[in-house]
Amino acid sequence: MYLISPNYSEIGTPNVEIKNFPDGDLYVKINKIEDCQGEDVMFFHRLYPDQNNSIMSALLVLDTLKREGARVTLVSPYLPYSRQDKTFVQGEALSAQVLCKMLAHAGAMKLVTLDCHFLKKEGEFDYRGLTIKNISASKMIVEYARSLIGLEGLEVISPDEGASHLVSEFGGKTMHKERGEYEKGKEAYRTIEKIERTFEVKGQNILILDDMISTGSTMIKAIENVKKGGAKKVFCGATHGLFLKDSLSKLKGMCDGVFTTNSIANSAAAVDIKELIEKALV
Numbered sequence: 001m002y003l004i005s006p007n008y009s010e011i012g013t014p015n016v017e018i019k020n021f022p023d024g025d026l027y028v029k030i031n032k033i034e035d036c037q038g039e040d041v042m043f044f045h046r047l048y049p050d051q052n053n054s055i056m057s058a059l060l061v062l063d064t065l066k067r068e069g070a071r072v073t074l075v076s077p078y079l080p081y082s083r084q085d086k087t088f089v090q091g092e093a094l095s096a097q098v099l100c101k102m103l104a105h106a107g108a109m110k111l112v113t114l115d116c117h118f119l120k121k122e123g124e125f126d127y128r129g130l131t132i133k134n135i136s137a138s139k140m141i142v143e144y145a146r147s148l149i150g151l152e153g154l155e156v157i158s159p160d161e162g163a164s165h166l167v168s169e170f171g172g173k174t175m176h177k178e179r180g181e182y183e184k185g186k187e188a189y190r191t192i193e194k195i196e197r198t199f200e201v202k203g204q205n206i207l208i209l210d211d212m213i214s215t216g217s218t219m220i221k222a223i224e225n226v227k228k229g230g231a232k233k234v235f236c237g238a239t240h241g242l243f244l245k246d247s248l249s250k251l252k253g254m255c256d257g258v259f260t261t262n263s264i265a266n267s268a269a270a271v272d273i274k275e276l277i278e279k280a281l282v
C-alpha cells in the first residue's frame, strides 16, 4: 500500500505539500502522484487541531487521488464533529453526517479511526455512505493505568452512559451524566448539571475512562464524585485529549494521573497508537 502523508505528519516521509495562497485559500500538491495511479493508497492525516482547515485539505487530497484512480483509505485517529451526530433542538446541523458524506464523496473508500464518538463498538460500519473502521484504544489505556498501580486492583468506570461500551469488557460500571440547556453567548456549550453514581467506590483505585476529554468538565465532575465517595487513587484516561483552556492542569491537580493516546498531540499522551493503526491496515 502506498503511503500519503502531509508535511506535518509524523508518519512516513512527507509527500503532500499543503500551503496557503496569499488570500488564505489552501494549496495542495501530492508529490510523485504517478506512483498512486490505480493503486491502494493509505492517506494519513490528523484532522485536529485546526479541524476546519485540516478537513478541507483532506478533501482536496482525496479528490486529487480519486482523479488518479487511487483506492484510498483515510487514516484519521480522531474524527472532529463526531459529537454532532444527533440534534438536541430543531434547526441544528448534523455535522457528523455531513462530514462523512463529504469524505466519501471526495474519494475516501474507508476511514480508519479510533473510538469514534457515534460508533459505540469496534468493527466496520457504513455511516452515510462512508465505510468506517473503528478501533478502540481502551485496552491499551487500561493496561497503562494498571502499570501505574502495580499489583493493586483497579476499577474502570465511565463518567456517562455514552462511554459505557468502553468499560464493559473490564466489568466496569457507569455513572449517569445530565447536561443542561445551551449557555448564552458565542460558544455552543451545554453545561454539565450533574454526574451521579449508584455503586460504591470507597477504598478503590479508580480509572475514569472516556472517549475524549475536551473542556474537562465531565472528568472534573466525575473525579469530584468518586473522591467524595472515598475512592483511594483516581486516574483519568481517554482516547482523545483535546484539553481545552487550562483543563489539563486542573485535572492533574485533582487526581493521581491523567493520560490519553497520542491521537491528538498533547503533553498527557502516554499511549502510542501506531501499533493499533498498523494492525488495522492489515
Ligand code: R5P
Residues within 6 Å of the ligand: 083, 160, 162, 163, 210, 211, 212, 213, 214, 215, 216, 217, 218, 219
Ligand atoms: C460526551 O458524551 C463525550 O463522551 C465526553 O464525555 C465529552 O465530550 C467530554 O467533554 P468535556 O471534557 O467537555 O466534558
